[in-house]
Amino acid sequence: MISKAPFLSWDGPVIELQDLCRNFGDTRAVDHVSFTVPRGSVFGYIGPNGAGKTTSMRILATLGLPTSGDALVEGLSSINDPERVRARLGFMPDSFGTYADTNCAEYLDFFARSQGLIGRERTRRLRWVMDFTGMRSLASKPVRGLSKGMRQRLCLGRALIHDPAVLILDEPAAGLDPRARIDLRRIIRSLAADNKTILISSHILTELAEMCDRVGIIEQGELLATGTFDEIRGTLRQNRDVLIRVAGTTEAALRSLATFEDVEVKSSEEHRVHFTIDGGDHRQMEVLRVLVEAGIELLEFSSKDDSLEDVFLQITDGRVQ
Ligand SMILES: Nc1ncnc2c1ncn2[C@@H]1O[C@H](COP(=O)(O)OP(=O)(O)OP(=O)(O)O)[C@@H](O)[C@H]1O
């Protein structure tokens, strides 16, 4: 079947950063960053202050130029083809400009017009955006008098006005109360379910964990890890706490565990041994296999997962405050 809209047939990564670099004098704000985001998924871009998130997102959003490398939206270069890229993306910056004497409806209408929306289509999009972001009751409220949460919603509405395929949201959850954060998560997931592709940044891993399909952790311009949260956690070397409960005495289990250099026994009681493994999922599977093969009757084998913040600190090597 021939597609009516050729660009919709793009089936490569919807967002792609290719070896992106951006220097400011001696500062390497973005240092050889590459990743891809498939259609309909949410990628969380996580890093501490000054990591390079905004710089790379602005380049992707056609608002800055790289020192080298490229940023692509549906295969189009943000650097060489900015107009066509702009038509496909909505950008929510981390700061909100001041607009004197404008109310919310006028503000959105202005951006609808600047996106070339006219007539009924403009009215329809304005109505949809106001309903979707919960702005309808605030339509005549002056933009200057909005609270932080209301401003974030208005900004998101502005990014959505032309129904873009891609959304780039720079710290949309910053400063939101827990309820507004839950609303934001619901909004993001519903946009992804509608096949939008979303890049969203934060310096707090827990803030994004539940709304992202994959995350990338960036620090000092370098992408240190990418994947699902579980993938990232699984590949890390870490001191993992494990507790086993055996049917008989712990003697045989202790003998098996002693053959592993990276296992440290912390305590042993009648039927229980508590130990740590300096390794990820793979190492844990290996230890479990050896215990089973040694004929030890295991009643329980449980390991404590690191918290999101623990993982973040391990990846960024404790340099993050
Ligand atoms: N216009 C600029 N001129 C000089 N240096 C800049 C400029 N913009 C960014 N930088 C530097 O580039 C680095 C990355 O900054 P960037 O704003 O991209 O980080 P970020 O991850 O968005 O941080 P934050 O969490 O604070 O928003 C920082 O060291 C910053 O000082």
Ligand SMILES: [Mg+2]
């Ligand atoms: Mg930033």
